[in-house]
Amino acid sequence: MTFFSSYRFLNCIIYRIHSRFTQQELPAWKPILTPGWVITSFLAIAFLFIPIGLVSLFASERVVEIVYRYDQDCVPEMYRGNVYVKSRSDKQLRSAAYESSTKECEPEARFNKSGDPVPIVPCGLIAWSLFNDTYNLIKKDKVLNINKKGIAWKSDTKVKFGSNVYPKNFQSNDLIGGGKLNESIPLSKQEDLIVWMRTAALPTFRKLYGKINTSLEAHDTITVVLENNYNTYSFGGQKKLVLSTTSWIGGKNDFLGIAYLTVGGICLFMALNFILLYVFKPRPLGDPSYLSWNRKAAN
Amino acid sequence: MGTGRNKRVHFSKIYSFQCGRRRYDDDGSQIGGPGFSRVVYCNETSGVSEVAAGGQSYYADNYMRSTKYTPMSFFPKSLFEQFRRVANFFFLVTAILSFTDLAPYSAVSAVLPLIVVIAASMIKEGIEDWQRKQQDHEVNNRKVKVHRGEGVFESRQWKKLKVGDIVKVEKDEFFPADLLLLSSSYEDAICYVETMNLDGETNLKLKQSLEATSTINNDSNFSNFKAAVKCEDPNATIPDVDEETGKVTYEAESPDEAAFVIAARELGFEFYKRTQTTVSFFELDPVSKKRVERTYELLNVLEFNSARKRMSVIVKNDDGKLLLLSKGADSVMFARLAKNGREFEENTKKHVNQYADAGLRTLILAYRELTDEEYEAFNEKFTEAKNSVSADRDDLIDEATAEIEKDLILLGATAVEDKLQKGVPECIDKLAQAGIKIWVLTGDKMETAINIGFSCSLLREGMKQITIILESPEIIAAEKEGDENVIAKISKESVKKQILAGKAQLSASTSEAFALIIDGKSLAYALRDSIKDTFLELAVGCASVICCRSSPKQKALVTRLVKEGTGKTTLAIGDGANDVGMLQEADIGIGISGVEGMQAVMSSDIAIAQFRFLERLLLVHGHWCYRRISSMICYFFYKNIVFGTTIFFYEAYASFSGQAAYNDWYLSLYNVFFTSLPAIALGVFDQDVSARFCLKFPLLYQEGVQNTLFRWRRIFGWMLNGLASSVIIFFLCIRALDPEAYNKNGKTAGLEVVGTTIYTCVVWVVNCQMALAVNYFTLIQHIFIWGGIILWYLFLLGYGAMPATISTTAYKVFVETLAPAPSYWFVTLFASIAALIPYFCYNAVQMRFFPAYHGMIQWIRHEGNCEDPEYVQMVRQRSIRTTTVGYTARSIARDNTLSHLNLERQPPK
Secondary structure (H helix, E strand, C coil): CHHHHHHHHHHHHHHHHHHHHHCCCCCCECCCCCHHHHHHHHHHHHHHHHHHHHHHHHHHHHCCEEEEECCCCCCCCCCCCHHHHHCCCHHHHHCHHHCCCCHHHCCCCEEEECCEEEECECCCHHHHCCCCCEEEEEECCEECCEECCCCCCHHHHHHHCCCCCCCECCCCCCCCCCCCCCCCCCHHHCHHHHHHHCCECCCCCCCCCCEECCCCCCCCCEEEEEECCCCCCCCCCCCEEEEECCECCECCCCHHHHHHHHHHHHHHHHHHHHHHHHHHCCCCCCCHHHCHHHHHHHC | CCCCCCCCCCECCEECCCCCHHHHHCCCCCCCCCCCCEEEEECCCCCCCCCCHHHCCCCCCCCCCCCCCCCCCHHHHHHHHHHCCHHHHHHHHHHHHCCCCCCCCCHHHHHHHHHHHHHHHHHHHHHHHHHHHHHHHHHHCCEEEEEEECCEEEEEEHHHCCCCCCEECCCCCECCCCEECCCCCCCCCEEEEECHHHHCCCCEEEEECCHHHHCCCCHHHHHHCCEEEEECCCCCCCCCCCECCCECCCCCCCHHHHHHHHHHHHCCEEEEEECCCEEEEEEECCCCCCEEEEEEEEEEEECCCCCCCEEEEEEECCCCCEEEEEEECHHHHHHHECHHHCCCHHHHHHHHHHHHHCCCEEEEEEEEEECHHHHHHHHHHHHHHHHCCCCCHHHHHHHHHHHHCCCEEEEEEEEECCCCCCCHHHHHHHHHHCCCCEEEECCCCHHHHHHHHHHCCCCCCCCEEEEECCCCHHHHHHHHHCCHHHHHHHHHHHHHHHHHHHHHHHHHCCCCCEEEEEEHHHHHHHCCHHHHHHHHHHHHHCCEEEEECCCHHHHHHHHHHHHHHHCCCCEEEECCHHHHHHHHHCCEEEEECCCCCCHHHHCCCEEECCCCHHHHHHHHHHHHHHHHHHHHHHHHHHHHHHHHHHHHHHHHHCCCCCCCCCCHHHHHHHHHHHCHHHHHHHHHHCCCCCHHHHHHCHHHHHHHHCCCCCCHHHHHHHHHHHHHHHHHHHHHHHHHHCCCECCCCCCECEHHHHHHHHHHHHHHHHHHHHHHHCCCECHHHHHHHHHHHHHHHHHHHHHHHCCHHHHHHHCCHHHHHHCCCHHHHHHHHHHHHHCCHHHHHHHHHHHHHCCCHHHHHHHHHHCCHHHCHHHHHHHHHHHCCCCCCCHHHHHHHHHHHHHHHHHHHCCCC
């Protein structure tokens, strides 16, 4: 008995919901942009954005950054094209079993070893153009230790670059594009290569070279001894060395903070404007005479 | 859409021999001859009945198929249909391109969504066609009694009927085949056929069989029956023969008469028998209080015609007393009353006016006693007139009848409410308020049409009626002559003259409401190329237009004239097969399902059960749909511009290298998962104004008519908004994340970080924009809008967790690189708010200071003014104009006239 009555009760509810759904009479919230909503929204955004902007700006301000351009040439920039970005074999990088899957790597796929084309590991133009300038930082005649471990993402060192894949026939062709690799170290440990192989978003990009774990004081003089190996002159690129600290927000970037402050300010301004507008220019209540079709009829 | 546009349904007509008699008397030498190649041999039960002349060809069977596909053709044909759509074809091309090296995305990500979409539409097609098949099955397997041979009738399915079979159709049956009447159970071998679906006329048509076959009304008679029927070849001038149906039904000549019979029974006069010469009643004897049987001998029927506007009968009762009973229009009847017959004249006039105002059809009843001499004199003259063959026969009859129909004694008046469907006047009133122009295209007689016009307030007292008919003396004279060319010429001239006169009337007065009434005959000339534009101008200037006696073809032609001549959207609504042409010609065809069969419904775009549902269909669903679709399209522009422009900007930054900013699957799932559901919710559920207010403020419908929500300004506005959003998102992301380190570990943002962040912002902005644009949130909206965003994060997690071979650049991108970086979250928060501010400002100002009509109604609802009649009236003030139709307009017109009169009566101060 109870079962049947509750079953019927449930049925009744389902029927009612169903009919409300099909009749498009579901309970609905119907907000409209009343002055209250508008002013509250603007004020809320302002009070949220201005503090965030200040905090971000403060974090960015604390970051110390030194940028030094060392190639001294100024030629139009050129981006690594689609052919370039695709010229890599993720399979080959991941596992020794796929050593010879170099289809996507042309023209840097194979090395002609006495008439017998053997695969290049790592193949492709990206690896071929590996950045190979080196920097030594000296402070008061003492070489600063640059930690080159942990500059790559874990997903790369653990998964995407195999620990059983060793460089082979790399930079063996006549045309040499960049740095060479130690053939006795597996790719998963070659963090410079791994960092280089992650595609940058834009033509002007920065790559992490290493971390200095020694504290540096203000007014310290640092001497940089660099090897200018990497050829940017052929395509007219520029090279810069950046020394920077980081904060929770990353490097020295004021943009986000300024953007937050700007929009927060605009919202505050809009809130005030709307308050004034609502006070001094009350809405002409429901006069449909100026609706487009009525205007047409009146003329 | 077009559920039945290409149906091959053969509806049918019953043929009688009335006008073909002469031809059938000859010896059959024309059989097989030119123009008569089709010969049917009847009752060849052995199965050789279908041999045509020469014995080569067979007639098609009676199987009806309305499905679009067969099991064999379904796959190729529906696939073809799918790729005939431009959008599907486009995606097919991109899918093919994705297999080449040119594409920056993988083939699977392009093909899979296409397959899903195509498969879904094909399944839908399949289900629809299956339903059509079921319907066909039902019609084809309906049973009919067919002569098997030896005088035995067996029941057989309609689909198995062959040409030449003899069938027995019973009362109230539909027959989906062309039939030839052989005999009937009535004495004179007559039957009554309703041809509502054929020509729109509601009255019953009498069909009589050939004398030779009329006696064969016993089953056994058919055992030896043989006949050959030759048919004229299909003639292009009668294209509607194949799409007609008939019905045998209740035998009153018009619904009015049926109403009178029923009313009389309620008052104690029960009609129970009618022979050729007598009418019998059970009457309540006022003295004995018993039911007695009375029989009246019917001596003469003085028929109704539109000139006389009355009809009389002369009967002789049991006592031998002669009575003339007359009924007719008030305009002619009051003039024919005797001096001593005007006792109730004032009261009756008052009542009749009240009835007419309420939209009822009124008749005046009167009688007079005749002396034998009077009757003899009349009968002689009347019979002579009837038997005369001269051209002025009708005049003679009119003269004879006019002499006897005088000195009548007024009995009273009747008022019959037209059997309009429930809610029709209310519906028409609302539609008129919504600014919809209403034309009535009917097969009914002019009188009936005008009466219906009054009862649904399309016509009213004080409205100037412009009537275009072909009844001038010279036309009647020409018709008597019978020269078709002359008739056509004179008729055309006359119609043209009447149209021009109407236009002159129209331009002479700007404030008055006009009604145009035109009959089918005149319409045929008015629709000729040379005058149709003038006709249209006249018709457009009138508040209501009624075309009566119009054929199915004329209905379609009038619809086309309006559609093409005015460039406006036309909607046709009808319930009969005779409306099919019109329904298909109009931009929107609405079929009313019901007693008239399913043809109208099957050829319509939308089917409703009753006329009055049109009000809700247009004012509520029409408005909602218009808003939903236009908003949805604008929104689609918006969200794809936001998305597409970010890709474009990135390309510009990447020197157009073809490198895509986003992972393949982000690209292909954008429109499928993360942003489509809110758009669907908008397109299906959004309501700017609730149904109640849509009906309360019919003028809201004008938003659609004026196309305020889908003009170029609005579309460009949304595009601009999309551009603004994408600029804000893109430049914020690339400047905030690049080129400096983006997290605490000093790692720089690669393409996967920047791309995914931009994408996250786009998903947020586009969904929040939706939340801002709609002001109707049910649970569904919440689930879809916020669900789209949640789905994106779930997708990032799930896709990122897949092996790197599948997820490629998205491998662990959220868990490892994005989620731990505060800058990612701050960029998202900033973009999803900042990108919406331009729209928010615009909307806040617009809603408050320049609200559209729906906006005003939202304010009314919000401020709770909807119960304040004065306020509501003010908002509605402009929606009702005196030159429109409907009962609201009628009452306003009446009030105006009254106040006008009052003003005139007031003495000058």
